[in-house]
Amino acid sequence: MKIIVDMMGGDNAPLAVLEGAAQAVKEYGVQLIGVGNEALVRKTAAEHNIPLDGIELVNCTETIEMCDEPARAIRQKKDSSIVVGLNMLKEGKGDAFVSAGSTGALHVGASLIVRTLRGVKRPALATMVPAKQQAYLLLDCGANVECRPEMLAAFAVMGSCYVNKVEGRKNPSVALTNNGAEESKGTPVLRDAHQLLKTTPGIRFVGNIEPRDVPNGEVDVVVCDGFTGNVILKLTEGVAKMLLGMLKQMFLANLGGKLAYLLLKGGVTDLKHQMDSEEYGGAPFLGAKQPVIKAHGSSKAKGIKNAIRQAKICVENDLCGTMQSALDELAAAQKTEE
């Protein structure tokens, strides 16, 4: 197995990517292909004493920036790390692609270069989101702003495969984000999606989930359109950041606060750990023909390492093959119904 890594993606590239890649080689024994500005990567590795064992470097001359328009960047920057890496994935030179670069460019590239599974028009971006009981898989969390009911059903099927194969959860539950528990709630799209999900084969649909219950982490897969998913993902991060910031202020306020911090240190560390999205690796584009994983743009070494581990699990468990079988079953069921 070889995992292709975008050395130029993210706020802390190439240093954080190199560190994470080197750690992944050491801990998981994976073989990596690092795509990027080879001279810069070698210089950075030498400066920071990062071993390049197990990392084959492929040089490219361009980088897709966050400000580039995604579709144009994929078409025009042919020698960028994202385009070169995705082409290598498509050509079978590697088994998965990991990047902390532009989400939009990765989405377009996954669709146009790697192509999608039968029954999927555009891949969905999925993320494990920290929650009370346990983290849940949220999809789509930003790639497809508007979604038809059939897309939401495909998300449910692919999300179930993912948490089963990658997170090891048996018979995962799936819920549809809506502004009420009743079937009659929400927009016409959501009402239709609810009916479709009730008869979707191979998933355990538990009905609508209200936003207030999402952070309880009592379902495994939370399905929604990419606009709503973006709100859920980013607002969860924002509210957690606000409250943890307020807590920190309390600890710093006076001597009593500092003493309290020492007394609670273990618990606070656990809490931060539980709320740390880097623990869960990156966000897979579900529906691409091969695993494409988007690591957080601000990933440090740990985030990159965990995204590589996640890519390895996807490959080992043939996630894409499993999803294709499940999607074919869905298509067959829909055909029978017509």
Next chain:
Amino acid sequence: MKIIVDMMGGDNAPLAVLEGAAQAVKEYGVQLIGVGNEALVRKTAAEHNIPLDGIELVNCTETIEMCDEPARAIRQKKDSSIVVGLNMLKEGKGDAFVSAGSTGALHVGASLIVRTLRGVKRPALATMVPAKQQAYLLLDCGANVECRPEMLAAFAVMGSCYVNKVEGRKNPSVALTNNGAEESKGTPVLRDAHQLLKTTPGIRFVGNIEPRDVPNGEVDVVVCDGFTGNVILKLTEGVAKMLLGMLKQMFLANLGGKLAYLLLKGGVTDLKHQMDSEEYGGAPFLGAKQPVIKAHGSSKAKGIKNAIRQAKICVENDLCGTMQSALDELAAAQKTEE
């Protein structure tokens, strides 16, 4: 001034409503009309030694339940506290209506009985949401699941009037919830709304706001459709509840935690206070011809009292008249443009 109060609305009616009403009479010197089952209200007041001074009671025989279909309930339950109260408001027997009852029924009732301001088809539900810097007004937070750009512009105008007149903020800022700062982001409706808001008179539009920045509380009015607003409101509550619950677990875990709690007690109380939605009273239906305020269904006395205070401020500052003038200005500007 007389404020009409629904004695039968909410999980803790009529006791909590009575307590809140009595406190409001005492603290703010308002005159109240309490609509509900008079015998039950008098019995509850006697049992708990709650004075009925300043509260005129109007008997009615029906109650709209949370499970009732809103439009049908408003049409059929003519002698319910909501229908009787809203009719009294319309007939000028009172100046504002406060209820902790069914949001859906209040929305339908505000539209059909009280009627809407010129330029408003259906009122929006607005709520002050606790945030880091200061609470912000979120609208629509659930009444209108889908919204056209013109509706979002009207929300921006009405929301600005509200935070100015009721919260006393000068020259309030307004932002549009979107999945990116750029004008080109979001659904077609949001892109059109962005352009419309740029030229809307009488508001200070500061552009799109991303969900992650919403909890910072740096803008005064956050505009969105009712589906998105419901997600923002309820998810903010859900995440805060989850984290405060985890914090509590830490305090209860062992002796060190208990000691830490004693050291932090003041700060924790401040934090809970800041995150407590009951402090901000209820959610006004902006766009109704007269003030209709929805108190939280789980309101205790404090929530009811604050909702009555809020109704009083709306009346004192002629909020509805101010909003009508601003909406007329918006309509004139749109006409000129055509």
